[in-house]
Amino acid sequence: MNLIELNKIKKTYRGRNIESVVFQSLNLTIKKGDFIAFYGRSGSGKSTLLNMIGLVDRPTSGNINLEGNKINALSDDEYAFIRNKYVGFIFQDFKLIEDMTIYENVEVPMLFAKEKLSNIERKTRISKLLKELGLEGKDKAFPDELSGGQKQRVAIARALVNQPKLLLADEPTGNLDKTSADDVMKMITQIHKENETTVVIATHDPQIKDYVNRVIYVDEGSLREEE
Numbered sequence: 084m085n086l087i088e089l090n091k092i093k094k095t096y097r098g099r100n101i102e103s104v105v106f107q108s109l110n111l112t113i114k115k116g117d118f119i120a121f122y123g124r125s126g127s128g129k130s131t132l133l134n135m136i137g138l139v140d141r142p143t144s145g146n147i148n149l150e151g152n153k154i155n156a157l158s159d160d161e162y163a164f165i166r167n168k169y170v171g172f173i174f175q176d177f178k179l180i181e182d183m184t185i186y187e188n189v190e191v192p193m194l195f196a197k198e199k200l201s202n203i204e205r206k207t208r209i210s211k212l213l214k215e216l217g218l219e220g221k222d223k224a225f226p227d228e229l230s231g232g233q234k235q236r237v238a239i240a241r242a243l244v245n246q247p248k249l250l251l252a253d254e255p256t257g258n259l260d261k262t263s264a265d266d267v268m269k270m271i272t273q274i275h276k277e278n279e280t281t282v283v284i285a286t287h288d289p290q291i292k293d294y295v296n297r298v299i300y301v302d303e304g305s306l307r308e309e310e
């Protein structure tokens with residue numbers, strides 16, 4: 084079954100002086116359980132594509148279907164609501180909130196979810212995630228007390244806490260040494276396998292090819308998939 088279909092997507096950015104056309108007419112189908120890496124030169128549109136798939140940004144025109152439902156006509160609030168439920172996002176620079184503890188950072192998306200869990204339910208879910216990601220005992224620490232690899236694992240926990248169907252990562256290993264990058268990719272792979280989470284990663288890291296099952300190149304506004 085298709086999780087997301089992009090049909091004839093056009094995306095332009097209107098800057099202060101110039102308008103850039105990133106995609107003119109883009110088609111892409113992502114199936115449930117896909118594990119995809121986007122490659123392409125800097126400025127080719129990988130992050131733009133990820134943000135549209137993750138409902139962070141909207142196309143200029145064209146259709147996006149989510150589990151067969153058109154979502155174009157939804158309001159910004161409805162869009163944000165679906166994003167919170169469906170999508171977990173991981174970034175190169177972690178984007179943790181520095182004056183919150185690790186526990187509080189992971190809890191944030193739960194507080195915005197429509198389905199409200201009790202304190203105990205939140206605590207149980209967060210403790211389990213932190214343990215699975217090798218962060219046991221770090222719940223009361225602050226982000227600046229962790230290594231880069233640990234911070235990225237906190238970001239993974241935060242991305243997973245609402246149990247999303249779709250996990251997106253924009254250069255998740257870009258700020259990590261090779262060992263931490265391998266650890267992060269092993270954890271993402273495990274999440275993909277265990278929960279059949281659909282995973283899409285934008286990256287320059289050639290190692291990530293070894294983990295995914297679809298490799299797609301973004302180039303001059305079009306996509307080319309490796310056989």
Ligand SMILES: Nc1ncnc2c1ncn2[C@@H]1O[C@H](COP(=O)(O)OP(=O)(O)OP(=O)(O)O)[C@@H](O)[C@H]1O
Pocket residue numbers: 096097098103105123124125126127128129130131132
């Ligand atoms: N907010 C914005 N306003 C104007 N132009 C933008 C904006 N965001 C991206 N662009 C333009 O869109 C194009 C695609 O950018 P994007 O960030 O998607 O590339 P990328 O493939 O992720 O690059 P990188 O590998 O450097 O992260 C670039 O030409 C960029 O200048």
Ligand SMILES: [Mg+2]
Pocket residue numbers: 129130131253285
């Ligand atoms: Mg980018």
